[in-house]
Amino acid sequence: MAKTATNQQYVVCVRNEACEDLEVRKIYRLLPDKRASLNGYVRVIDESGEDYLYPEAYFVRVKLPQKAQKAVAASA
Template identity: 40%
Template structure:
């Protein structure tokens, strides 16, 4: 699973929280347009500008704990 952290939420303050981790769905078409598909609390994936996020690599144990939470 891929993870990202929101580093900027300008224009999307109601939808995104800065410094919050989100899971990422692979979407090559979105990536080609500079977008990223992140999954919110509802389990739905939404497109946002990729520059609003930074990739995160998690250790397996931490990832397991986050997924179980």
């Protein structure tokens, strides 16, 4: 079953040392990746639409209201 905008997870970037492609205070979509998580990383989708691994400490997980999730998904 395809994921809908309402069951996706999001993070906010709070640091970007050595990762200039990340924008602090920007919301990114989080993709599940257990292996990455075990190693202290998260997989996020950037502006290009591609997913990349970044240090987990660079992000804070956020729960967006349903309306905000739909708006973020529509802008991707």
